[in-house]
Amino acid sequence: MLNWTIWSALLDGTWITVQITVLAALLGTSLSIVSGLAGLSPVPPVRWVNRIYVDFFRGTSALVQLYWMFFVLPLLGVTISAFMSAVIVLGLNMGSYGSEVVRGAVKAVPRGQTEASIALNLTALDRMRYVIFPQAVVAMLPPYGNLLIELLKGTALVSLITLSDITFEAQKLRVNGSASTLELLGLALVIYFVLAQAIAAAIRVSEGALSRDLDVGRGGARRST
């Protein structure tokens, strides 16, 4: 039977999952922007360093990265809590995928926008800040939403490095025999599903809000051809 003890344990787990997701998303989002713009840098070494970061994190398994942080860093003399390792690894991971999203969206802004900004004598920074980026953001949002959901799903891995997230709590209750396995794991899945739907809804709302004043994306004015 599902009683209050079980609910409270799963809710505690949910809180940990949410915390890790939010913190890793903050790190991942910042890294996506920095790395995405670095990928477009006119300076070759900046692009090379960025390429190494992106390929490294996209090329290896998130669980292996997590284990490396958790098992290897302490041996190398770096002590870092499991919670921090989780946030850093998941954030770096999301950043490497987000980097490509940002780069693609910025590149997709029509060239005329850049040319017009140059003609208007905007500095490179202002050009990006006021003209290019706001338009690119609209195109970034749908894939960004998918990345957030992937991140949320990825947080389940932290249960393997002893953090008590939803998955960990469900597993613990299962081992204790507090309720049937199917009920517990099913409930855990439903919690993830609800969180994922909440992210998807938040993205849809922001997409509408951000594209309202632009002539691109959902809800924007129709472009005359």
Added chain:
Amino acid sequence: MNLDFDLQVAWDSLPLLWKGLQVTLRATFMGIALAAVLGLGLAILRRSESRFISWPTAWFVEFVRSTPLLVQLYVLYFTLPGFGIRLDAFTTGFIGLGVHYAAYMSEVYRAGIESVPRGQWEASTALNLSPVSTWGRVVLPQAVPVVIPALGNYLISMFKDAPLLTAITVVELLGEARAIGSRTFNYTEPITMVGLIFLAISIPASIFVRQLEVRLARRF
């Protein structure tokens, strides 16, 4: 404190890691084969005219896509025996990978199917083709080639997700590394080697897929 990376230890761990890698690759290839077939099935079911088929399919796909693979693996591993289905950990593992990625694949197939012009369907109706011939001889031959690069990308993603099978006791690449670590207290070398092995395989593989994509784009 073990500050340095012992090349000898790294070298000695290779035979066991090679064994683990074979398990990982086997799970990945069997998983992608299952995902390719099951994904197509889901995509076709989702287009069914009966809502009693298309809605549950859509929900299933959405649910599988938005919940963690790890928990899905636990569900398969710990609850199937309760229903009298006893599978070994490896089989459970590749089925879990296959079902998870089938949900993603079904969306790709759906896009492929939708890219087939309406006229093709109408022509099939006009020629009085059965649903089986319409799908098998008209729609799918045009829809599937579009899917191939995506299949390649999911193959690489699945390869990177395969270490999760270690959580349901499959001794694959990462599992071997952990086993070496707990036996010799050397975690640094085996786990680092696992990371390098992943890079050595997935970077060339993704370059290959990108080129395949360019080639196919030129042909179709």
